[in-house]
Amino acid sequence: MSAVHVRGLRIRIGAQAVVDGVDLDIAPGECVAIVGESGAGKSLTARALLGMLPDGARMTADELRIDGIDAAGLGEASWRALRGRRVALVSQDALAALDPLRRIGREVAEPMEIHRLHRSDRQAQVVRLLASVSLPEPERRARSRPHELSGGMRQRALIASALAADPAVLVADEATTALDATVQARILALLRSIADDGRAVLFISHDFAAVRRVADRVLVMRAGRIVEHGGVAEVMASPREEYTRALVEASVLRPRTPTRPAGELLLQVRDVSKRFERPAVIGASFALVSGRTLGVVGESGSGKTTLARMLIGVERPDSGVIEWASAQRVQLVHQNPLGAFDPRWTIGRSIAEALQAAGARRGDRSAAVAALLAEVGLDAELGRRRPRQLSGGQLQRAAIARALAADPQVLVLDEPVSALDPTVRARVLDLLARLQIERGLTMVFVSHDLAVVAAVCDDVLVMRDGVIVERGPVADVFAAPTHPFTRELLAAGR
Structure with missing residues (x-):
């Protein structure tokens, strides 16, 4: 029997269908990946399995079973009983997911407290869980707060917390995206071992290289639909859809051929x-x-x-x-452009401010903003939008445009x-x-x-x-x- 069985999953936000007719099965001991570009519907599909859709989203499904329980049409109280105990989430940003004021041991113990598990030996179970995810010095780390751990350690602690109530299904939503190569490799190996131990794992990613390491099967999403599926090796070696081929090719970066001589x-x-x-x-x-x-x-x-x-x-x-x-003239382009832009200002105003700081005359700034946006491949109309109204790629281009305003x-x-x-x-x-x-x-x-x-x-x-x-x-x-x-x-x- 499948640990996850979904037929005809649909999610609408307003009049727009953002997930449209998704079917998904995950067996115990299997890792299934969903890949696709930003906005494809991957994370919304994953969060539907946890009853954690954003405000304004409406979900329907012909069939939705989690660990044998019919979850279609459940209310929030019923979802709370399932979350942690039957299905648990490992999110992308462990620092945001972990309470900065609480010690790691308390974070890991919380699902046990909610579901009333291991009352007599809860602290010992916390240490065992931290050890099971290969967190070094688990007794000491249980007393640490999130900021005292490295990114990889925080992610392991988050996985331990997700496993605390022994769920049948683990959802990992971009859980390795921001990690460096060695830490990512270790977390992927850990997720693979969790599947091998008998849990069903849903792995959400935009990274085919990570998918190749951890998943048995892969589903490719585009605009809310599954456009291709199959074994990971098969899909990566012989993709049928042009969209899948583009994703696979983009995930394989070619080393630069040295052409530029040393300058001054x-x-x-x-x-x-x-x-x-x-x-x-x-x-x-x-x-x-x-x-x-x-x-x-x-x-x-x-x-x-x-x-x-x-x-x-x-x-x-x-x-x-x-x-x-x-x-x-030296300029910085930040890792997180959403955090670098003032959310109250339009993109055009932020770029204009950079032009002002660089000494551009007021009358020239509007045309200069449009020219900078065009230089990074953005339409001038996007300058009238605020940061949260742009996609990740658009926002990073806008951040580059702002850095170029000072003619660095x-x-x-x-x-x-x-x-x-x-x-x-x-x-x-x-x-x-x-x-x-x-x-x-x-x-x-x-x-x-x-x-x-x-x-x-x-x-x-x-x-x-x-x-x-x-x-x-x-x-x-x-x-x-x-x-x-x-x-x-x-x-x-x-």
Whole structure:
């Protein structure tokens, strides 16, 4: 019997059908993935299995059974009895999902308290759960708060919490999207082991590479419908639909062919260190030359973002020298453009503000906003919208347009495509490559994704625990890494 059995699932928001006639079966011990671009209906389908649809959404289904229970038409009280006990969720952002004021042990114990399980040995069960997801020092980590854990540790704690009431079905919604390569590989292996232990796992992702590692079967969604399904190897090797072929091709980034010669020296970094509660960057030294792209890779907490913030002057080094060859206009493109834009302002107003700061005359700003939007492939009409009215790809393009308003010579990009689906990611990377040629830009590209770095960067720094452990041309470093950590990163990214 299927742990999940769905026929004719439909979800409407207002007059629009956002999920239209989805059928889904997941057997115990099986991992089924749903892939597709942003807005395809993947997450809404997953949340329908948890009774957690957004306000204004209306769900109907011909059949909807979760662990043998008929869930079609259930009210909220009945869904609360199912959630955690029969079906549980692991979401993308563990930091947002975990209460910042509560200790990890309390988070993991909560589903047991709700469903009145393990009353006599609840604390011991919490430690066992944390150990089962390979969280190091589980007794100590149970006393920690979320901010005291790394991204990978938080995600493991969230998985432990989801497993606390022993559900038959686990829904993982983009649960590895923002993780670096080595941590992602470990979480995917953990999810696969959870399926192998007998649970049904639904894995929502836009990343075919992750799907290949964890799933048995895959369903491809587009505009609320399943357009293709089958075994993962079969669908990836011989996709029938053009849409699926585009997704698969976009997920495989081609390494850049070295074509750009070294330019003039723009920046010299010598023995730079920065400490917060602990050392963040230790003795960093490297050079940046014009017209090329320098990649900075490493695990979460390796010091990548701190180094980038020192380059743009947001942070000051405690010691060492950051020396630009001459006055350079340097701009940052954030990882999260939604958080970087003022939600009260239109996109056009935010870009106009950047133009004002760059000295543009008031009468020229409206035309300049339209020109910048056109340069990044956006219609001028989008300038009248607010950030939440744009898709992720549109918003990242708008963020690049705002950075270009100051006519920079150097762009520092901090994880600019980590949250984008493969086809949108490919378009943004193509945009950056075009802008670099047309504007003669020099770029510093911070990323945890080695495939992205190989596709866009000429040179690379590999960081671990604040230290640059390897550096050189991307082709050389990735072909013949000399440091064990670089070899581990490359192995995890394959």
